[in-house]
Amino acid sequence: MPRKKAPTTKIYVLDTNILLHEPLAFLSFKENDVVVPMTVLEELDYIKDSKKDVARDARVSIRAMEDLLHDATPEDMIQGVSMAGMTAGESAPTGTLSIFTDLTMDASQQVFTSNENDNRIINVALHLQKARAPRQVVLVTKDINMRLKAKGAGLAHVEDYRTDQLISDIKYLSKGYHTFEGDFWSNVKSVDSRTEGRDTIHTIPRKVLPEAYINEFLLDETGHFAGLVESMDDETMDVLDLGYERLMGRHAWGISPKNIGQALALHALLDPHIDLVVLTGPAGSGKTLLALAAALEMTVERNMYDKIIVTRSTPEIAESIGFLPGTEEEKMAPWLAAITDSLEVLHKNDENTKGSMNYIMEKANIQFKSVNFMRGRSLQNAIVILDESQNLTASQLKTIITRCGEGTKLICGGNLAQIDSNYLSAVTSGLTYIVEKFKNFSGSATINLDGVVRSRLAEFAEEQL
DSSP states (O other): OOOOOOTTSOEEEEOHHHHHHSTTGGGOSTTSEEEEEHHHHHHHHHHHTSSSTTHHHHHHHHHHHHHHHTTOOHHHHHHOEEOTTSSOSTTOOOSEEEEEOGGGOOGGGOSOOSOOHHHHHHHHHHHHHHHTTTSOEEEEOSOHHHHHHHHHTTOSEEEOOOTTOOOSSGGGSOOSEEEESSOGGGGOSOOEEEEETTEEEEEEEGGGSTTOOTTOEEEETTSOOEEEEEEEOSSEEEEEEOOHHHHHTOOBTTBOOSSHHHHHHHHHHHOTTOOEEEEEOOTTSSHHHHHHHHHHIIIIISOOOSEEEEEEOOTTHHHHGGGSOSSHHHHHTTTTHHHHHHHHHHTTTSSSHHHHHHHHHHHTTEEEEEGGGOTTOOBOSEEEEEESGGGSOHHHHHHHHTTBOTTOEEEEEEOTTOOOOSSOOTTTSHHHHHHHHTTTOTTEEEEEOOOOOSOHHHHHHHHHO
């Protein structure tokens, strides 16, 4: 067990799901001590050899702990090995990491007598809370039920792991646009306008919208103004006048926007200077259809990209994909039916819909790939459509974004109300994380599509169910 320290530092007991969510999470607790129960190591050992999509994360976590502990004696492992020097920066850890041998705990020290893994980990936290008083012992887990059990068993401090959580409530998530009350120009006292080619740019005072960020769209309630924040300094910001009617009149691959949200999304999707477009919104708001229409327009009509790569992650892909017959693309087909459905919609008026779809898939070089096989690749001059990205963690999304090479555009779509992962919520999803992290990046744009245009049935279901 960790050496006795001043009561100001805490002891954090980590559950397995924390290390699967972020493999190097044990380095995130600064001056505090971290305890990993032996049960957690056993679970990681089981997972690292499995076919689950978190097997790699388990291996990374085990290797990182081995790097720190490989020279430690058995006594050091119990007492705690200093993590100082493992990482640099202000938040670098200075506490210790220890392994607690909960497998040999006496029955009299245990609150739970059943031998479930969660119960054994909670028993460790309860034992340390009693043995190490007055130091605060905190159990960290993403399992809500386990948090409830621990509190019910008498553990004073139980927390979720939130170092990658940038907002406290999903209502604070950036929408990608700001709507002014009334007329836009009634909010602006002074303006300096200039023309660059066919574009009109307005320089307005920064105090009009102090919280503005690059590539944020500006609208007004009257429906007469639409602009885009191009640049800013401490005093002023440059707004590109997009023109409300011009935006609504744009089209891609025969698709025209049905509302201003779709028009903004289409503008961002077709802008060659924007490398990352994030589309959020409810089911039926047009995320996949707009992304595919824009991708086909830029690949086939404008010849700006060489291929379209469509990928998505579902929790069961890693285990189920191997049982399906055929090539990787044929195996992925059931999970990427949303894309083929959208292709069908885009060509429903053709004389031979099936023939048109096959022709376009070959012409645009559309490839279906599994997220699991994206690691290590370098994608050049392609459009990557990442569907259902709300189920990915921040580290998984980082893996995909860092695959994008020169001339590649990434489109991430997701509905934060449809998260399937056991350990993610709307505020901890990787999709939420990149929306907030990239909002000040000049090469990215975010649009929240809030209108359901699929059908009146889908719209009613989204509102009432």
